[in-house]
Amino acid sequence: MEHVRGRVLDGDKVLAEGIEITAVVDPRARSKRWYGCFIVSGAWSPELSGPFRLEFDDGRSGEILVRRTKSSDSEQTTVFFDGTGALG
Numbered sequence: 001m002e003h004v005r006g007r008v009l010d011g012d013k014v015l016a017e018g019i020e021i022t023a024v025v026d027p028r029a030r031s032k033r034w035y036g037c038f039i040v041s042g043a044w045s046p047e048l049s050g051p052f053r054l055e056f057d058d059g060r061s062g063e064i065l066v067r068r069t070k071s072s073d074s075e076q077t078t079v080f081f082d083g084t085g086a087l088g
Contacts, residue, residue: 001023001024002023002024002039003021003022004020004057005019005057006019006038006054006055007019008064009053010053015048016040019037019039020039021037021054021056022036022066023036023087034082035082037079037081039076041076046064048066050064050066051065051077052054052064052066054083060087060088061087061088062087063084063087064083064084065081066081067081068080
């Protein structure tokens with residue numbers, strides 16, 4: 001499990017940046033099987049399921065689909081995602 005910072009994009013539009021991302025990358029799958037979550041302030045609209053581009057601050061990036069979201073009382077939303085290809 002990795003903890004990195006990064007941002008989420010829809011094309012050229014930045015949806016969230018400076019976010020903490022928790023990612024699990026299966027080393028046996030050569031970075032093709034990965035998933036995780038990140039937390040955003042406020043709500044994440046249910047119709048925003050992707051695909052989106054997740055860019056890590058360390059230079060890696062990949063496409064994701066939002067699997068589900070979970071809102072909390074502290075006005076934050078946890079977004080759970082699946083990678084849809086290689087994380088490179």
